[in-house]
Amino acid sequence: MQHSQAFSRRSVLKSVGLVAGAAALSACSGTGSSSTSAAVKSPKKGTLTIMSAQGEITSAEIAAFEKAYPGLKIKLILTDPTRLNAMLAAGDPPDLVRDAGTDVTPYIASRGIALDLDEYFAKSSVLKTADILPINNCWRWDGKTQGKGARYGIAKDWSQDAMWWYNSDLWSAAGLTAPDPTKPITYDELFEASKKLTKSAHGKTSVYGLYTTTPGMDQIAAMVATAGGRIMSEDLGTADFTSPEAIRALTWLVDVAKAKVGYSAVNPSPDWDGPEYLAGKQATAGQGYWFNGFVASTAPAYQSKTVFAAAPMLGSKRVSPSFGAVGYWIPAKSKNPGAAFEFMEWYCGGAGAAKRIAAGNGLPSMKPMLSLVPQKTEFQKASFKVQTAELPYVSVIPVATPYALTTALNTTLAKDFTAAVGGGKSVAALADLLTKDVNAVLANGKKLAGK
Amino acid sequence: MRLQRVGTAGPAKRRRYGSSKGEALAFYGFLSPWIIGTAALTLFPVGYALYLSFTAWDGVSVFKPWVGLANYREVLTSSDTLSSLSKTLLLVAIIVPTTIVGSLVLAVLLNERVRGRTFFRTLIYIPAIVPPVASALIWKVVFDQNSGAANRVGAMFGVDAVNWLTGNRAFVVLVVVLLWGVGAGIIINLAALQTVPMEQLEAVKLDGGNALTAFRHVTLPVISPVLLFQTVLVTITTLQTFVPALLLSPISTGGGDVYTNIPNANRVYMVDVYSQFFAYSRYGYGSAMLTVFFLVIVVLTVLIFKLVGRSVFYAVDPTASGKG
Known part of the structure; x- marks a missing residue:
């Protein structure tokens, strides 16, 4: 009862209002011209081709959409960057593409690949701009700044992705005091706990204490942000991994990789955190709020021992970013943008979204849907409480750049990181190498952009 | 003159013309699918890739900035590219001799009249018919920590x-996976061994030679074209190693892309090319890498013919004209 009073729809709305400013991205100038809004095109009957992740849009959802929009048939194709590039190059792209708004917006907008959706949003009775939560500003780009300008997409749902979950049974079995889930622990504390949670013998590990860590732009930038630093320059044209904050983050990543307390770039996971956690092979899972719905639907028995926790901190600044705001964008050359936007409305703000949000599979993009976030079971109530306490610290750390896809930067980071950890390179030398190589990728993109 | 004009020459010439026209039509008719296929699916893509190799195209932009030879200069000086090339050449240096010698030795053993010969032949050939994807995944399970x-x-x-x-x-595992397909070579060698004339082998025996002498002086020369x-x-296919390297890498590391999970040791040339295209969106550079690689393959092939070709014995002189 207390839960429902303390974390009512109103309190969430209040939190969201508080974070409106924080969620707006910090000014980060880049390049590329701001496009003019595309005129709204009427939906045409026929087939709507959607490139999405396997199993995400279910056949039941497809059937529900096709029933609601007679005359439209959905053709799903699996997310495949290679195929997408080929389709874009051939001028025959899908009508909708699933992507992470935090990572791709400057790139797809500055290259003219994505449709400027301002006019569509302005006329929409479902995705009303006044109701769109600020996290969706990551889908905006004005030619210089992510967070401002035209909208190029919208999140289907979102989470604060540096947050984590732990198995309280394993935590107790290791003789550890379970941390207060609403108060962030430090990365060092997490590392120490992970050492005690990890169970290894004769080179084999039956339980990893720590969730999978990757030397990706998102993770490093999020850690650095909690220490008050940043990786990308203001103009998004260069990166610096040699700052004291970045060195601390890299040191932690190298140390946990060497200690083998969790899967890492040098000890890759056979799967993502979810299956490993639910199989009891990981004591923690590095996932955002959406994991709540995954646990409830996949392994209900795990609900009683799974606890959601605040994003850890490297320094003293509390920051809890979203790494994805995963949603959809419409390619500029879509053959049926009107119908594509109708799907966007249905799936991200309409009936399709409502069911997903009610199941606890992420936070909604639209304010009116916040009331649907589930609070029926004890597990849902506890997760909701932690999530509500975390909302004021939401942000999008600038890692996306118009000069390269995040994939390119992450590939460079992984290559250098594994070489450094395996080859015994010092963290300082690794930081120099990362700075040099990532900047080379960015410089190449700048050259292409005529900068 | 009259005979030529009215008699034999005229109609005969017409008949020949009519016949050759029909033959030509049939010739081009049968050939056209191949010509069209080659032009559309080989010549055009190769030409287009060659053009792209002089640009800095990112795969999606409208513009394809012309950069001249810059991509080629980078291919020849980039430490990453040279590293992936050296790993590929190391792979060739291991796989080619091991496969050739290994498949020959096993073929000779399986050519002996032993009990259960057919069973063993089948058993050894099975890995060669397992799809590479399945093979790589099986080995991934075998080598799971x-x-x-x-x-x-x-x-x-x-x-x-x-x-x-x-x-x-991871490089060791890649070598094992590539060697697993040695069965195909065994079958080819077994077929070649059937062409070795028995009378020559018996002649060696009559002259007091042993099995090794017979193998060296009769078997090896006869099957040498097959070995070449x-x-x-094997050199060309090993140079183009890609799928096993990709499949041996973990599918996912916290949702990362497949390119980020391939161990550095297995970043062979084609993996590097793939990353340049689809991780870095450097279609121009990737195309230049492919062009250079094509030249490397041509040079290596010519070298093999120059170095080994002289030792190859042909029962029929391949350079001789087919005309009487």
Whole structure:
């Protein structure tokens, strides 16, 4: 009862209002011209081709959409960057593409690949701009700044992705005091706990204490942000991994990789955190709020021992970013943008979204849907409480750049990181190498952009 | 003149013309699917890739900025590219001789009249017909750190489990996967061994030679064209190693892209090309890498013919004209 009073729809709305400013991205100038809004095109009957992740849009959802929009048939194709590039190059792209708004917006907008959706949003009775939560500003780009300008997409749902979950049974079995889930622990504390949670013998590990860590732009930038630093320059044209904050983050990543307390770039996971956690092979899972719905639907028995926790901190600044705001964008050359936007409305703000949000599979993009976030079971109530306490610290750390896809930067980071950890390179030398190589990728993109 | 004009020459000429026109039509008719296919699916893509190699195209932009030879200069000086090329050449240096010698030795053994010969032939050939994807995935399971058979065998000897699929060990696994397909070479060699004339082998015996002498002076020369063919084929396929390297890498590391999970040791040339295209969106540079690689393959093939070709014995002189 207390839960429902303390974390009512109103309190969430209040939190969201508080974070409106924080969620707006910090000014980060880049390049590329701001496009003019595309005129709204009427939906045409026929087939709507959607490139999405396997199993995400279910056949039941497809059937529900096709029933609601007679005359439209959905053709799903699996997310495949290679195929997408080929389709874009051939001028025959899908009508909708699933992507992470935090990572791709400057790139797809500055290259003219994505449709400027301002006019569509302005006329929409479902995705009303006044109701769109600020996290969706990551889908905006004005030619210089992510967070401002035209909208190029919208999140289907979102989470604060540096947050984590732990198995309280394993935590107790290791003789550890379970941390207060609403108060962030430090990365060092997490590392120490992970050492005690990890169970290894004769080179084999039956339980990893720590969730999978990757030397990706998102993770490093999020850690650095909690220490008050940043990786990308203001103009998004260069990166610096040699700052004291970045060195601390890299040191932690190298140390946990060497200690083998969790899967890492040098000890890759056979799967993502979810299956490993639910199989009891990981004591923690590095996932955002959406994991709540995954646990409830996949392994209900795990609900009683799974606890959601605040994003850890490297320094003293509390920051809890979203790494994805995963949603959809419409390619500029879509053959049926009107119908594509109708799907966007249905799936991200309409009936399709409502069911997903009610199941606890992420936070909604639209304010009116916040009331649907589930609070029926004890597990849902506890997760909701932690999530509500975390909302004021939401942000999008600038890692996306118009000069390269995040994939390119992450590939460079992984290559250098594994070489450094395996080859015994010092963290300082690794930081120099990362700075040099990532900047080379960015410089190449700048050259292409005529900068 | 009259005979030529009215008699034999005229109609005969017409008949020949009519016949050759029909033949030409049939010729081009039968050939056209191949010509059109080659032009559309080989010549055009190759030409287009060659054009792209002089640009800095990112795969999606409208513009394809012309950069001249810059991509080629980078291919020849980039430490990453040269590293992937050297790994590929090391792979060739290991796989080619091992495959050729191994498949020959096994073929000779399976050519002997032993009990269960057919069974053993089938058994050894099976891996060659397993799809490469399945083969790579099987080996991935075998070399899994926690549940793989390799570490179980190690444990029997008191050796702690190791992660075979990361670091430099991943290269060892890649070599094993590539050698697993040796069965195809065995079948080719077995076929070649059937062409060795028995009377010559018996003649060696009559002259007091042993099996080794017969093998060296009769068998080897007779099957040498087949060995040359295999050397060229295995060299080219090993140079183009890609799918096993990709499949041996973990599918996902916290949702990362496949390019980020391939161990550095297995970043062979084609993996590097793939990354340049689809991770870095450098279509121009990737195309230049492919062009350079094409030249490397041509040079290596010519070298093999120059170095080994002289030792090859042809029963019929291949340079002789087919005309009487």
